[in-house]
Amino acid sequence: MTPVIRVAIAGYGNLGRGAQAAIKQSPDMQLVCVFSRRDPASVTLIDPSVPVYAMDDVAQYKDDIDVLILCGGSKSDLPEQGPAFAGLFNIVDSFDTHAKIPEYFAALDAPAKKANKVAMLSVGWDPGLFSINRLYGEAILPVGETYTFWGKGLSQGHSDAVRRVGGVKSGVQYTLPSEPAMARVRNGEQPTLTTREKHTRECYIVLADGADADTVRNTIVTMPDYFVDYDTKVHFIDQQTFESEHGKMPHGGFVIRSGVSGMDNETNNQVLEFSLKLGSNPEFTASVLVAYARATYKMSQAGETGARTVLDVAPGLLSPKSPAQLRKELL
Amino acid sequence: MTPVIRVAIAGYGNLGRGAQAAIKQSPDMQLVCVFSRRDPASVTLIDPSVPVYAMDDVAQYKDDIDVLILCGGSKSDLPEQGPAFAGLFNIVDSFDTHAKIPEYFAALDAPAKKANKVAMLSVGWDPGLFSINRLYGEAILPVGETYTFWGKGLSQGHSDAVRRVGGVKSGVQYTLPSEPAMARVRNGEQPTLTTREKHTRECYIVLADGADADTVRNTIVTMPDYFVDYDTKVHFIDQQTFESEHGKMPHGGFVIRSGVSGMDNETNNQVLEFSLKLGSNPEFTASVLVAYARATYKMSQAGETGARTVLDVAPGLLSPKSPAQLRKELL
Secondary structure, eight states: OOOOEEEEEEOOSHHHHHHHHHHHTOTTEEEEEEEESSOGGGOOOSSTTSOEEEGGGGGGGTTTOSEEEEOSOTTTHHHHHHHHHTTTSEEEOOOOOGGGHHHHHHHHHHHHHHTTOEEEOSOSBTTBHHHHHHHHHHHHOOSEEEEEEEOSEEOHHHHHHHHTSTTEEEEEEEEEEOHHHHHHHHTTOOOOOOHHHHEEEEEEEEEOTTOOHHHHHHHHHTOTTTTTTSEEEEEEOOHHHHHHHSOSOOEEEEEEEEEEEEETTEEEEEEEEEEEEESOHHHHHHHHHHHHHHHHHHHHHTTOOEEEOGGGOOGGGGSSSOHHHHHHHTO | OOOOEEEEEEOOSHHHHHHHHHHHTOTTEEEEEEEESSOGGGOOOSSTTSOEEEGGGGGGGTTTOSEEEEOSOTTTHHHHHHHHHTTTSEEEOOOOOGGGHHHHHHHHHHHHHHTTOEEEOSOSBTTBHHHHHHHHHHHHOOSEEEEEEEOSEEOHHHHHHHHTSTTEEEEEEEEEEOHHHHHHHHTTOOOOOOHHHHEEEEEEEEEOTTOOHHHHHHHHHTOTTTTTTSEEEEEEOOHHHHHHHSOSOOEEEEEEEEEEEEETTEEEEEEEEEEEEESOHHHHHHHHHHHHHHHHHHHHHTTOOEEEOGGGOOGGGGSSSOHHHHHHHTO
16 A cells, blocks of 8 residues: 555654554555654654654645644643644644533634644544444433443553652552442443442552651542542552553543333343553554544545544544445445 | 434334334434335334334325335345335435445445435444444554454344254244453454354253254254354253243344554554443344434435445434534533
């Protein structure tokens, strides 16, 4: 397959590295360059065969790039870059501040429409594939309940919080879905679940010299906002175990729709479940971004303009295969 | 919500009954009528508040129906009705003979285009939701393998086969996915699995008076095409147990994509899984048909014409909610 889609990456952290790896798995795509806010000479790519340019020079490459994949963070990078770059390129990003999506959508829609570009926002797995499955669940089984469970996954925010506790040398926090709660949902029950019933938390801590384990444990499990509403287990380990076993960024989760079909006098339980078990959260999110970059390209080629989300994308657009080939091989 | 989409059902077996029940769960839809090849007076609806008309008169109702849901079988009903009705109505069907989909697509596409209608074919869960998940899996994780397992489910064809065995009074057959095989796939392995390794079969049999259990069991487990390539368990039960425990039509299954991300020198396993646990196979298939009838209506309203499959349908089109509401509530 000859690469036909010219893509570039803006921002080169974990997500940007994952995007470069995912593009290498996509024979219909060619990575043109990487943009970074750091000094380009200081950026080491996982595959150094493409150039690194300064983020400030991005507009110069306007005609050389079909889709720009934004790999910055939702807190400060994307709110600034998204609206600016949507007026120059077809873009894809992973904006994941759920409550601010409507506002961010509007901020991309106007410049994208004006520039005749497509701006695909909030791509990844939640928001993203999980959103799609929440939608399939409630559209197909309108009488029912939808449950989202996360984990087992490394939580960056909670890991930062435990590392700020006095006496903690190194620390990491995992969120786990509650197996008993999931079993009830899968069984066709439609329980009302509290925060504490849905997820548990586990921390792996290396103590600083002279720190008291019970004090550290107590500070963590009673921490407002972060831990007090959950059942939290704190494990103390040595630095070597910490480094060998807790250096990955696994994540995942479950979307379960439990509904009923039939007439009131004789209903049947119907359960739909989607789950992810991810060895690397940023690499998977990047893989989703790259597949949606392909869809963005096709939608732009078809004349669409403006902001779009995963809910607007027909599944077939994600594949390098033709519609006829997909019908034959996958349907 | 005021019903705005006027739908009708063509064919009133298990699937048609399921469609009527699913439409009752959809406040944006109104069931106009049911068409049957039987004498309309002899058809008993699960909700008798709508009229039953003769299938031969369907063309008379051309302007009263936005989407016609075809609930006939793939073997003889749909190959005849699909191409004929696609020239009169927007239609949705559950054509499920995988190998013949490309040919059937073409047979619907021409009349639908000519009549400016949308013909949505092969809707359900396999083909249907499973196809979508096979596509998401391979598009997002291009380096990997996709596995489809079916069950636990009642197999109509295999149940018919066991009932034809001499000495069988009543019988039913369930297909089960192999738990050890699924565990290997979920674990990130990418095994090559034989037919025997993927699924097992279980039969529940009521013996006729004087029949020999060992003879019946042996005839079943060695039956060519149907059982000889599988590990089959045969359970003998009494007629009362058969009637009380084996009258439902459960089904379901699993689509699992096991892939890897990252660079060759350091890859991570990524596993995506979609599963269904269905209390009633025909009612669930009908629920999927009804959601896609809504999408078909919207696509027709937007000016699309011709044959379409689930791979062409953006998820948002399945929902009665507006795009803005979906972004706010589900993304």
